Amino acid sequence: MFAAYITVTAVASVFTGFAAVIYLIGHDYPKAQADMKRIPRSWVPRLGLLLAAGSAGLLAGFAVPVAGTLAAAGLVLYFIGALVAHLRVGSRNLLGWAIFFVTVVAALALNVAYHW
Template identity: 70%
Template sequence: MVHVAVTVVAALFTAIAAVTYLIGHDYPKAQLDMKRLPHSWMPVLGALLGAGALGLLAGLVVPLLGVLAAAGLVLYFAGALVAHLRVGSRKLTGWAVFSVTAVAALVVAVGHY
């Protein structure tokens, strides 16, 4: 039961982030500007997040997919941390929320697998 709850919450958070990137919301634009990354990366980042969210949900049926998706999201958010630190940003609250949910999803997926 915990596995399902953690996975669904992580997938929901990740899907919301994916949508904000894919629709071109101002928040991800500001994040990219702060990290000095091109706006042309928005659809790619949104697609990666969307694939991660779908992979987490698919993992409820095929556990290996959930493990792989969660691991991919952990790597994605590790890259986001590097991008923050590269420009000296210490505003890591949003990153921490998403990263913790991805790590939690990975832990429960591995435990379930």
């Protein structure tokens, strides 16, 4: 259980951390996604900060378990919001979303199972 918890949490942190960097450096992909989902581009850095906070919180959870649980729960909510944004505009391109969502749900489930 411990190895699965560490591995999945680390993978979720890397995934969300990488996405945060892409959002924060002003890469064209998040801007195009924001345009497609009819989200103001001014939200892109804020969304990147949320991803960065979630990524850091997952890592902090190794030292402070409640921080990891809250970060994982926050990321699950973030990706539920992303799903709503996709569906609102009729986008059915959900593979990337599904990979992130399954990863953060697994991180949350393993965090809860291991610590609580």
